[in-house]
Amino acid sequence: METTHIRNFCIIAHIDHGKTTLSDRLLARTGTIAARDMQEQLLDSMDLERERGITIKAHPVTMMYQAKNGETYELNLIDTPGHVDFTYEVSRSLSACEGAILIIDAAQGVEAQTVANFHLAMKKGLEIIPVINKIDLPHANIPQAKAQLEEIFAITGDSAILASAKEGIGIEEILEAVISRVPAPKPTGAPSLQALGFDSYFDTFKGVVTHVRVFNGELRAGMHVRLLHSDRTVEIKEVGSFNPKPYTRPALTVGETGFFTANIKSALDVKMGDTLTDSKNPSPVLPGFQEIHPMVFSGIYPINTADYEHLKTNLAKLQLNDSAFVFQAETSVALGFGFRCGFLGLLHLEIVQERLRREYDMDIIATYPSVIYHITLTDGTMKEIDNPAFLPEVTYIERIEEPMVKAFIICPNENIGDMMALISEKRGSILQTETLDARRVMLTSRTPLNEILIDFHDRIKSITRGYGSMDYEHDGYAVSDMVKLDMLVNSDPVDAFSCIVHRDKAESRGRALAAKLKEVIPHQQYAVAIQAAIGGKIVARETVSAFRKDVTAKCYGGDITRKRKLLEKQKEGKKRMKAFGTVNIPQEAFIEVLKA
Amino acid sequence: MTAAALIMAGADSRQPAPAVETPPVSSLYVHVPFCARKCDYCAFYSERANAKTIERYLDALGRELEMFAPRLKPQTIFFGGGTPSLLGAAHWERILTRFDQFGWTRAAEWTIESNPATVTLDKARLWRERGVNRVSLGIQSLSVELLEYLGRVHSRAQAFHAFDLLREAGFANINVDLMFAIPGQTMAMWRETLAEATAFGSEHLSSYEVIYEEDTPLYERLKAGQFAVNDDLACEMYDALLEAAARAGYRQYEISNFARHTSGDATEYPSLACRHNVNYWRGGAFYGAGPGATTYVDGVREANLANTVKYCDSLETGRRALEYREQLSPLARAGELAAFGLRMNSGWPYARFRELTGYEMRVEWAEEIKILEAKGYGVSEPDRFRLTLPGLRFADWAAELFLRVE
Numbered sequence A: 001m002e003t004t005h006i007r008n009f010c011i012i013a014h015i016d017h018g019k020t021t022l023s024d025r026l027l028a029r030t031g032t033i034a035a036r037d038m039q040e041q042l043l044d045s046m047d048l049e050r051e052r053g054i055t056i057k058a059h060p061v062t063m064m065y066q067a068k069n070g071e072t073y074e075l076n077l078i079d080t081p082g083h084v085d086f087t088y089e090v091s092r093s094l095s096a097c098e099g100a101i102l103i104i105d106a107a108q109g110v111e112a113q114t115v116a117n118f119h120l121a122m123k124k125g126l127e128i129i130p131v132i133n134k135i136d137l138p139h140a141n142i143p144q145a146k147a148q149l150e151e152i153f154a155i156t157g158d159s160a161i162l163a164s165a166k167e168g169i170g171i172e173e174i175l176e177a178v179i180s181r182v183p184a185p186k187p188t189g190a191p192s193l194q195a196l197g198f199d200s201y202f203d204t205f206k207g208v209v210t211h212v213r214v215f216n217g218e219l220r221a222g223m224h225v226r227l228l229h230s231d232r233t234v235e236i237k238e239v240g241s242f243n244p245k246p247y248t249r250p251a252l253t254v255g256e257t258g259f260f261t262a263n264i265k266s267a268l269d270v271k272m273g274d275t276l277t278d279s280k281n282p283s284p285v286l287p288g289f290q291e292i293h294p295m296v297f298s299g300i301y302p303i304n305t306a307d308y309e310h311l312k313t314n315l316a317k318l319q320l321n322d323s324a325f326v327f328q329a330e331t332s333v334a335l336g337f338g339f340r341c342g343f344l345g346l347l348h349l350e351i352v353q354e355r356l357r358r359e360y361d362m363d364i365i366a367t368y369p370s371v372i373y374h375i376t377l378t379d380g381t382m383k384e385i386d387n388p389a390f391l392p393e394v395t396y397i398e399r400i401e402e403p404m405v406k407a408f409i410i411c412p413n414e415n416i417g418d419m420m421a422l423i424s425e426k427r428g429s430i431l432q433t434e435t436l437d438a439r440r441v442m443l444t445s446r447t448p449l450n451e452i453l454i455d456f457h458d459r460i461k462s463i464t465r466g467y468g469s470m471d472y473e474h475d476g477y478a479v480s481d482m483v484k485l486d487m488l489v490n491s492d493p494v495d496a497f498s499c500i501v502h503r504d505k506a507e508s509r510g511r512a513l514a515a516k517l518k519e520v521i522p523h524q525q526y527a528v529a530i531q532a533a534i535g536g537k538i539v540a541r542e543t544v545s546a547f548r549k550d551v552t553a554k555c556y557g558g559d560i561t562r563k564r565k566l567l568e569k570q571k572e573g574k575k576r577m578k579a580f581g582t583v584n585i586p587q588e589a590f591i592e593v594l595k596a
Numbered sequence B: 001m002t003a004a005a006l007i008m009a010g011a012d013s014r015q016p017a018p019a020v021e022t023p024p025v026s027s028l029y030v031h032v033p034f035c036a037r038k039c040d041y042c043a044f045y046s047e048r049a050n051a052k053t054i055e056r057y058l059d060a061l062g063r064e065l066e067m068f069a070p071r072l073k074p075q076t077i078f079f080g081g082g083t084p085s086l087l088g089a090a091h092w093e094r095i096l097t098r099f100d101q102f103g104w105t106r107a108a109e110w111t112i113e114s115n116p117a118t119v120t121l122d123k124a125r126l127w128r129e130r131g132v133n134r135v136s137l138g139i140q141s142l143s144v145e146l147l148e149y150l151g152r153v154h155s156r157a158q159a160f161h162a163f164d165l166l167r168e169a170g171f172a173n174i175n176v177d178l179m180f181a182i183p184g185q186t187m188a189m190w191r192e193t194l195a196e197a198t199a200f201g202s203e204h205l206s207s208y209e210v211i212y213e214e215d216t217p218l219y220e221r222l223k224a225g226q227f228a229v230n231d232d233l234a235c236e237m238y239d240a241l242l243e244a245a246a247r248a249g250y251r252q253y254e255i256s257n258f259a260r261h262t263s264g265d266a267t268e269y270p271s272l273a274c275r276h277n278v279n280y281w282r283g284g285a286f287y288g289a290g291p292g293a294t295t296y297v298d299g300v301r302e303a304n305l306a307n308t309v310k311y312c313d314s315l316e317t318g319r320r321a322l323e324y325r326e327q328l329s330p331l332a333r334a335g336e337l338a339a340f341g342l343r344m345n346s347g348w349p350y351a352r353f354r355e356l357t358g359y360e361m362r363v364e365w366a367e368e369i370k371i372l373e374a375k376g377y378g379v380s381e382p383d384r385f386r387l388t389l390p391g392l393r394f395a396d397w398a399a400e401l402f403l404r405v406e
Ligand SMILES: Nc1nc2c(ncn2[C@@H]2O[C@H](COP(=O)(O)OP(=O)(O)O)[C@@H](O)[C@H]2O)c(=O)[nH]1
Pocket: A013, A014, A015, A016, A017, A018, A019, A020, A021, A022, A041, A053, A082, A133, A134, A135, A136, A137, A163, A164, A165, A166, A167
């Protein structure tokens, strides 16, 4: 297709503002998929994604649209993940586009994720098409949504398209706006192929299928292509697009979007965001590449040591589809052999753990998540630490820096006080306060990443009774007074529960963890002492008292079967617990402490 | 047709016909599923009695016993419930006549469970005259408020009265049932009940901690937070029980069972222990008649439907009323036997265990024995393995260790 007749765009929105519904509408309106074949929420393909209402994988879809001017256009809709953890994925996907549809829920107005996504889109220089969605709702407030567009984003309210994805209102207008407002792709002027690989998934038959946007030249099967950042050359086997199912095309030409396969065995072999070029006549890299960096780390261990190899196989399987997930073998004194795993954020971590438990039926323990600390030693060298176990002795530490984020929080006016208290509890500082409308404000704060990992989002939701929202972007490092908090079970440190925390919070965190552990560790034959220690000093202590007996019921001839079955069940249950010396800790304990 | 095959008729029998030479079964349990009113903690199968249902039940019971008769030579008989004493003299007349016809009235031990509110001198005399020689009296508590709280039908005064009346009728072997760790029960209340109950001078004492069974009013009260379970207090009450029982001259022979010893060898259990129950813990065969009753013969366990109407329906058409039937593998069965036999103070004599199961306990459960010994919960003696006194409090854990899950 001629570049003048190609448009690449994405849809950005706060969760639940209607991105998926609108995408489905566009597919239907362009005849890409017959309305009757539409499965609800077509683009969210993984079960987990559907369950949580978020998109993790970005699926580009190619639609053919006959515009009012009679011409046919190739419209590539590049879906983007819908959660703060996946900012990198979002920005990579945005790199493949020239324009973005910015959805605002007419009843909700601008939310935190709208702001964060808008910032990303502006950084990429995308043309923004504002769409005010859900105008069918009785409490839709269009003037207010327009006012917010003007005040927060400096976009004239009149440029917004009024739509209802649900009722099919404004759909054609949106498509026409994509054609008239989003710039057509322009060749870069480089001597040969330049294409951006922005996502991938694993197919059992084809190997890694990479989503690609061609910026210059063309990509066709049989070409030998150099992956500049991954530093390898591959032979292209197949190119094509999605409609939304993959179909083969003879070539992807300048401006087009689709996929390629090249007998690539693992997602790790292709860096996401890589530039593809002709291996014989290479062009320079496309701008904006960033290595994927996991932000959050946690150890994953099998409950039964015998499952180690099995776990390894399953982690590798997950990785085939998820290049942002990394792991390597590690050992722990308390837990034995396992893996250090890196994630983009806490949601990503939860998803991986949940998939291991649910889809792969593995009994695993996950250690307390950690961010990456920069440790400057007294001799001047710098170490990156993501595992509390490797934190050097305090005497060798000159200073510790922790990763920071800029968090955007939107909340109703009446919650400002509580929200400020929460931010200060989380060691954040407020950079800016903006009035959004008569009801709401937006607070921009700088907060340590480690503080927002666990329950920040939930707390905001509960303070605002669901009306608040939060999003963040990474914002460098800051020096901080961090200490290591250890949890001891009958005097033995259980490294799964260790964490690096700010000195001011170590004690209360220790107490909370000890109390939580007391709740989840069942009574055993002996009393179990749970202690929290900072640098060897005990700061909290709880005791799970010993059973003094376990028989209560009488047991005669008629009771035996029932009793036996009960005991058998208990016996099986214990196999699913991890034994620390004489203490059995159930799997749930490791999940629960995350919430402590 | 062999006796066993006859018994199996109607049951879905996956088992090959047993050998012609089948040893007689010497234990019989009869379940009487009627109570005057449901106690608040009770999850047993029982229902209010009405004359018509009782008649149907007695007929059905007769049919079921007929099926057992060819192979049954009862040395121990136990009428449990429910509340067997709720049946009237005429009902008993019927039952006892039938037993006489079967030639079962010479059982060495024949127990009837009774509620103090429903024992009468006439009935007690009748029982005694016709061969019943033991009564288990469900006193549970002698505290007026606790009897009320538990929803028992009898009063404190009735407990004393019933005991005297049984003696008057000639019963020289009486068990008293007591419950402890009842919500609201203080240590002082329990000590007083123990003192008064041991002063009865019964031959046997059974005492259990309250259990919270789902679907009972007591469980609902617990869930509703009306009281909390106090494990420490329950333990102290158990200590007090052991102490009071010993002081009153009883010997403990199982976790919750105490009896006097008057003659002979007490290595396995005191002479006035309940033989019928000992047979359960020692893995002996028994027939169980009545709704919800369990039978264990030739290593096969069968449970009757716990529903009087369905039980009667089935027997009226000549079929046994089975709810389930299970037969464990030899190792699982041995594990079960080990597990439940260890509830007895005398533990398991290795030789007896080997005879019954074919397994050498010290070999097959070497690991588990070691674990229990290390904790001081078990001791290996030259001829047996048994739980220690502290170990008996963890008999469930010991059982869990010995069970072999298939
Ligand atoms: N009333 C109304 N509801 C809508 C509209 N668009 C989407 N929704 C509903 O809003 C919810 C979230 O939509 P979804 O497309 O999943 O949002 P996403 O999280 O941005 O992908 C769903 O229940 C949709 O049915 C609309 O135009 N009007």
